[in-house]
Amino acid sequence: MRLASVAVPFALLLCAPLTPAQETVAWWPNWRGPDGTGAAPAGDPPVEWSEEQNVRWKVPIPGVGCSSPVVWSDRVYVTTAIETDREGAAPGGEPAGDDRRRRGGRGARGPSKVYEFRVLCLDRADGSTVWDTKVNECVPHEGSHPTASMASASPIVDGERVYAFFGSRGLHCLDLKGEILWSKDLGRMRIAAGFGEGASPALFGDTLVVNWDHEGESFVAAFDRESGDELWRTPRDEQTSWSTPLVVEVGDRAQVIISATGASRGYDLTTGKEVWTLGGMTQNCIPTPIHQDGVAYLMSGFRGSALQAVRLAGAKGDLKGGDHVLWTHGAGTSYTPSALLYDGRLYFLAGNEAVLTCVDAKTGTVQYEGQRIAGLRTVYSSPVGVHGRVYITSREGVTKVIKAGAEYGELATNKLDETFDGTAAIVGDEIYLRGRESLYCIARSE
Secondary structure, eight states: OOOOOOOOOHHHHHHSOOOHHHHHHHSBOSTTOTTSSSBOSSOOOOSOOBSSSSEEEEEEOSSBOOOOOEEETTEEEEEEEEEEEEEOOOTTSOOTTTSGGGOOGGGOOOOOEEEEEEEEEEETTTOOEEEEEEEEEEOOSSOOOTTOOSOOSOOEEOSSEEEEEOGGGOEEEEETTSOEEEEEOOOOOOOGGGOOOOOOOEEETTEEEEEEOSSSSEEEEEEETTTOOEEEEEEEOOOOOOOOOEEEEETTEEEEEEOOSSOEEEEETTTOOEEEEEOOOOBSOOSOOEEETTEEEEEEOBSSOEEEEEEOTTOOEEOTTSTTEEEEEOSSOBSSSOOEEETTEEEEESBTBSEEEEEETTTOOEEEEEEEOTTOOBOOSOOEEETTEEEEEOTTSEEEEEEOSSSOOEEEEEEOSSOBOSOOEEETTEEEEEBSSEEEEEOOOO
């Protein structure tokens, strides 16, 4: 069943036995948080910080990754890709860096060096490395956009296992000691414009779901989380998208929801059968769908703007023009960041710019829009919410803290000395921010 967002005092979570539902909401198990909305159910992290203030620890992370940290109990997990100095051949024996198919983003030459793809486990207390496991190494068959990475999909942790998806470099399951339990090779993606891979997997109960949209034969597939056995695979008539699947309960069935350029679709989690479809997204879909109270929110924002609120109960077939589309919004939606759904409001940025809109989630009524956020420029990470506040981090290392609510109000502007693309994780009174070089734990100084 879908786990509700339960506001449990964090101090009690540390000393009392937890039910499975409480365990999930206590931590940050995937990149959009315990209920997939970008909001933390409890906690009160700092409003202000800098390199000299309220940084509990800062540790270097080898390699490069745009993926976000995830947290369970006393551990933090991150993925990374490390370029070595070893030359090699791409999978299939192609000459490294020579083939047009091995392009990088913006037409740059593809990789020629061997990369190591790794999962790291860090101690929450001090950031020390508990274990560091290499799950694959190879010369990637394609490059990526200069602002992307070879480790852009965020991991998942469920208290028993860690699931790390490196796209063309495999889907991997590790135990909490860092031992590889199983790995799956799903083939090689051909990404539009060589921009790189990035959709994260989704976990619901015992089922792990992967979106494989690219310039070849696209599909969505489900795997058993314990064995890695493929449960089903459904073809998708789609071009490249980077949208992470959302899995929710609809009545007595679970559905997989994926936004994409051709159409957003819902699939039955048990069988993989398509349940409904709805067009209207823009090109290059990246934002992840959000769900609350039986409504899915679908968004994209490249070369256009699209936001749709879809009532899921009874939704079947083509929903275009029907009463399952509760409302739409056609301005200022996000390209790379996903929206935040917090306390009945959706917060989203225009394209990749620091221009914020807030709408009522039930009605779509605009509460403010086009609000330029002073001190921020480009934003790739997604906003997060906790304790009546919204946190928005720019690529330039500036995080703006604003008041959650129908009126815009700034609380603080915080600067760190790195580039940030990954989305923050919030657990209790701590924020985990992953930069291009380091992972930060932001917490009040004692």
